[in-house]
Amino acid sequence: MGRTQQGNNNGYCQDSPLTWVNWDAVDQPLVEFTAAVNALRHKHPTFRRSRFFDGRPVLRGEGERLPDIEWLDVDGSTMKPEDWDSGFGRSVGMFLNGDGIQGRDERGRRITDVNFVLYFNAHDDEVKFTLPSDEYAPAWDIIIDTAGHNADTEPVDAGGVLPVDAKSLVVLRAHSVPEVEPDHSVAASLAALSQTTTSETAALTSPIIGTGAHQEGHVEGQNSRMRTPASTYRLQIRPGFTLQDAADTVEYLHNLGVDWVYLSPILTAEKGSDHGYDVTDPSKVDPDRGGPEGLAALSRAARDAGMGVLVDIVPNHVGVASPHQNPWWWSLLKEGRQSPYAEAFDVDWDFAGGRVRLPVLGNDDELDKLEVRDGELRYYDHRFPLAEGSYTAGDDPRDVHARQHYELIGWRRADYDLNYRRFFAVNTLAGIKVEVPRVFDEAHAEVLRWFREGLADGLRIDHPDGLADPEGYLRRLREATGGAYLLIEKILEPGEELPASFECEGTTGYDALADVDRLFVDAEAQKALDQLDGRLRGGEPADYEDMIRGTKRRITDGILHSEILRLGRLLSARSRRNEVA
Known part of the structure; x- marks a missing residue:
């Protein structure tokens, strides 16, 4: 308001002209400037974050992502530690990354914004700042200049020079072309009707992807074009209910008011599998579930009805119950x-002498049940390959087994003697390492085709907690799909929050479902149930926290003990490497 209180910082105890507001003498330009800055803050979440910056990566290598905040020298380069200690540096730039906001809105969607750069000049003279490279933004709009010279001028290109007056601040926003207001006139409406395809129909039938060439499996497009479902309806695709059958239900679902069709896993899975989470070949849609023709039919039916398509995928593991069905x-x-x-599988080779242990035998004494037939090693209905040169006619099957890259062991040893990562304690689901770029590319080649060809709009990610780097995986998947809608099967404990750095729109809602369940539970009945539980325990109240700890310990000492032992070996190996270093 322009009221200085004459420098008195104890104005709270004054009731005099010193603290009164003289409305006739209000500094109107200052009021308008403050209102404009407040409006800018309201519009851009970059300036009202709910979490602190983390600045990662602090020392960014070539090709790495931009951090959420970066301090810039006058020449446009990243400031180094010694720059802060120079003693004479009184001018600094600050880059704020709109994609680095660690927060979510009220619907659980990740908050994003445009990029900003702020230049502070505390010198007594003008300083010329060089803008950062086009990696930060191709051009910048000057939206605040406290010296009053440059605001609302032409955009400044990346790498250009910007003079900043003494004792002033300049705020720049990444340049964007202003959105064109739609023409609602009668003439414009008639012109639209005369076109062969209306804009509404085009939106329903055209793929939601960018145009141009697609390189290395990447789908072009921006997050601003992401489709978001208002509701989904899950269909369990299986040999008894194929994608063609699903296509036939779309009209019915549309009449119910469903917005998107949500498909269970559709990649080629173990023969006879109804759930589809045991994928054996990620390179194609399962022929038993309708194949690529079925997916095209389902997608076409959904587009015709104005509906989206969400597909469940399984990046953490593959099905290995029948090795001959899984080429990997x-x-x-x-x-x-x-x-x-x-390199696709998480195998501790050294632990088992360079072999993969497979827990399929009734017990370790059943190696005499092995036989060699049709160029394969057989154990009843189980089929295993033979290494090149490992078998000559007449060889004892036990000797042939000893020459293989795998070792068949009794099934009871699975919980303490395995050397490959599983999905929980399921021996027939082997973990894969999608953190390896080549593995990611091959495991997702078919999935990315769905987005290139406009067959799908979003993905549900199964069990991201099993991945070595779920944050990195989601970031790469977001980029590869061109910013598609992503949900993850992340089970949140009470009080746990979904990491804001996860590139997704939220969880599949197990935690929300638990809240809904509580609507149907009478809290007043807890006292009676506690009393009954106490009587059954001989008068001792239940310690549920201790019970949960005990249950978790039984799991780690039991069905997941192989994994716990593997972690111990990894920690021991890392400790030895650190000692050597």
């Missing part, structure tokens, strides 16, 4: 460490 696993068993898919 078959290759690993046949060729061992030399297999092109060795």
Whole structure:
């Protein structure tokens, strides 16, 4: 308001002209400037974050993502630690990354904004700042200049020079073309009707992707074009209810008011699998579930009804119950460490003498039940490959087994003696390492085709907690799909928050479902149930926290003990490396 209180910082105890507001003498330009700054803050979440910056990566390598905040020198480069200690530096730039906001809105969607750069000049003279490279933004709009010279001028290109007056601040926003207001006139409406395809129909039938070439599986497009469902209806796609059957239900679902069709996993899975979470070949849509023709039919029916398509995918593991059905696993068993898919699986080779342990025998004494038939090692209905040169006619099957890159062991040893990562304690689901770029690319080639061809609009990600780097995986998947809608199967404990750095729109809602369940539970009944529980325990009240700890300990000492032992070996190996270093 322009009221200085004459420098008195104890104005709260004054009731005099010193603290009164003289409305006739209000500094109107200052009021208008303050209102404009408040409006800018209201419009851009960059300036009202709910979490502190983390500045990662602090020392950014070539090709790495931009951090949420970066301090810039006058020449446009990133400031180094010694720059802060120079003693004479009184001018600094600050880059604020609109994609680095760690927060979510009231609907659980990740908050994003445009990029900003702020230049502070505390010198007594003008300072010329060089704007950062086009990696930060191709051009910048000057939206605040406290010296009153440059605001609302032409955009400044990346790498250009910007003079900043003494004792002033300049705020720049990444340049964007202003949105064109739609023409609602009668003439414009008639012109639209005369076109062969209306804009509404085009929106329903055209893929929601960018145009141009697609390189290395990347789908072009921006987050601003992301489609978001108002509701979904899950269909369990299986041999008894294929994608073609699902296409036939779309009209019915549309009449119910469903916005998107939500499909269970549709990639090729173990023969006879109804759930589809045991994918054996990620390179194609399962023929038993309708194949690529079925997906095209379902997608076409959804587009015609103005509906979206969400598909469940499984990046954490693949099905290995029948090795001959999974080309990756078959290759690993046949060729061992030399297999092109060795890096795809999380195997502790050294622990088992360079072999993969497979818990399929009734007990360890059943190796005499093995036989060699049709160029394969057989154990009843189980089929396993033979390494090159490991068998000559007449060889004892037990000797042939000893020459393989795998070791068949009794099933009871699975919980303490395995050397490959599983999905929980399911021996027939082997974990894969999608953090390896080549593995990610091959495991997602078919999935990315769905987005290139406009067949799908979003993905539900199964079990991201099993991944080595779920944050990095989601970031890469977001980029590869061109900013598609992503949900993750993340089970949040009470009080746990979804990491804001996860590139997704939220969870599949197990925690929300638990809240809904509580609507149907009478809280007044707890006292009676506690009393009954106490009587059954001989008068001792239940310690549920202790019970949960005990249950978790039984899991780690029982069905997941192989994984706990593996973690111990990894920590021991890292400790030895650190000692050597």
